[in-house]
Amino acid sequence: MRNVGFLILVGLCVLGFALAPYLVFFVAPIEPVQGLIQKIFYFHVPCAWSMFLAAIVCAVGSVAFLFKGRRWGDELGSAAAEVTVLYGVLVLITGPLWAKKAWGHYWVWDVRLTTVFVLFLAFVAVLLARRFGGPARRRIAAGLALFGAANVPLVYISVKLWRTIHPETTVVRSLPTKMRIAFFASLALFTALTVLLLWIRYRLERSRNQLDELAVAVSEQVEAASERR
Amino acid sequence: MPTPRSRAPRLVVRLLALALLLPAGIASAAEGDYQPYQPGASGEAVSAPLFVVIAYSAIWLVLVGFVVMVWRRQREVQRELERLAHELARSGGSKA
Numbered sequence: 656m657r658n659v660g661f662l663i664l665v666g667l668c669v670l671g672f673a674l675a676p677y678l679v680f681f682v683a684p685i686e687p688v689q690g691l692i693q694k695i696f697y698f699h700v701p702c703a704w705s706m707f708l709a710a711i712v713c714a715v716g717s718v719a720f721l722f723k724g725r726r727w728g729d730e731l732g733s734a735a736a737e738v739t740v741l742y743g744v745l746v747l748i749t750g751p752l753w754a755k756k757a758w759g760h761y762w763v764w765d766v767r768l769t770t771v772f773v774l775f776l777a778f779v780a781v782l783l784a785r786r787f788g789g790p791a792r793r794r795i796a797a798g799l800a801l802f803g804a805a806n807v808p809l810v811y812i813s814v815k816l817w818r819t820i821h822p823e824t825t826v827v828r829s830l831p832t833k834m835r836i837a838f839f840a841s842l843a844l845f846t847a848l849t850v851l852l853l854w855i856r857y858r859l860e861r862s863r864n865q866l867d868e869l870a871v872a873v874s875e876q877v878e879a880a881s882e883r884r
Numbered sequence: 885m886p887t888p889r890s891r892a893p894r895l896v897v898r899l900l901a902l903a904l905l906l907p908a909g910i911a912s913a914a915e916g917d918y919q920p921y922q923p924g925a926s927g928e929a930v931s932a933p934l935f936v937v938i939a940y941s942a943i944w945l946v947l948v949g950f951v952v953m954v955w956r957r958q959r960e961v962q963r964e965l966e967r968l969a970h971e972l973a974r975s976g977g978s979k980a
Contacts, residue, residue: 747936866965876975
C-alpha cells in the first residue's frame with residue numbers, strides 16, 4: 656500500500672514536470688511590464704512555499720521529539736531540515752536572478768530577502784548541529800529547528816508589516832486566469848515534489864537508525880561470543 | 885592523507901565564511917554607488933531569456949542532484965544493513 660502511494664506521488668511529479676513548464680512557457684502570457692523575466696515567478700514562489708512547508712514539517716517533528724521523545728519526530732525533523740535548505744538554495748538562486756532584471760541589483764537588504772536569508776541560515780545551523788553537535792546533537796538540532804520555523808510567519812507577513820520593494824502576497828489574486836492556472840499547476844507540482852522528497856529522505860533516516868541498532872546488536876553478539884570463549 | 889571526515893569541518897568553515905562574506909560584499913558594493921531605484925535603469929543589458937534559462941536549469945540540477953545523493957546514500961546504508969544482518973545471523977543472533 657505504501658509503495659502504491661509512493662508510485663502515485665512519483666507519477667504526479669513526472670506529470671507535473673511535463674505539464675507545469677508547458678503552462679508556464681506556452682499558455683501563460685508574457686507579463687507586459689516585466690517581460691519574460693517574470694516567468695521566474697512561477698518557480699520562485701513555489702520554491703519559497705515548499706521551503707516554508709518543509710520548515711513547518713521540521714518543527715512538527717522537532718516538537719514530537721523534544722517534548723514527547725518520539726523517534727519518528729527526530730527522523731522527520733532531520734529529513735525536513737535538509738529539504739528546507741535545499742529549497743532555500745533554490746529560492747536564493749532564482750530570487751536574485753529575477754531581482755537583477757526587475758530592481759537592477761542581485762541583492763538588497765530588503766526585509767523580505769533578509770528574513771528569508773536568516774531562515775535559510777537557521778536551517779543550515781540545524782544541519783551543522785546534527786553533524787557536529789556531539790552526543791546531544793539531536794536535541795540541539797530540534798531546538799534550533801524551532802527557532803528557524805518561528806521565522807516562517809515573520810517572512811510571510813514581512814511584506815505587510817514593513818515598507819519593502821518585494822511584491823506582496825496579494826499579487827497572486829490579481830493574476831489573469833491563464834497566469835493563475837500556470838501558477839497553481841506549478842505550486843501543486845512543487846507541493847507533490849516536497850512530499851516526495853520528504854518521503855525518500857525520511858526513509859533514508861529510518862534505514863540509518865536501523866543500521867545503528869543493528870551495529871550495536873552485532874557488537875553485543877561479538878562481545879558475548881568472546882566472553883564465552 | 886586526510887580522510888573525508890577530517891576534510892568536512894574545513895569545508896563547512898569555508899562554506900560558512902562564504903555565506904557570511906558574500907552578502908556583505910554585495911551590500912558594501914551596492915552602498916558605494918547607491919542610486920534610487922528606477923526600473924530598467926541599471927545601465928546593464930541583462931538578458932531575460934538567459935536568466936530564465938539559468939534559473940530553470942538550476943532548479944532541475946539542484947533537485948536531480950539531491951535525489952541522486954539521497955538514492956546513493958540509501959543504497960550504501962542498505963548494503964551495510966544487509967552485511968550486518970548477515971553477520972548477525974552467522975554469529976547466531978536472534979535480533980536479525
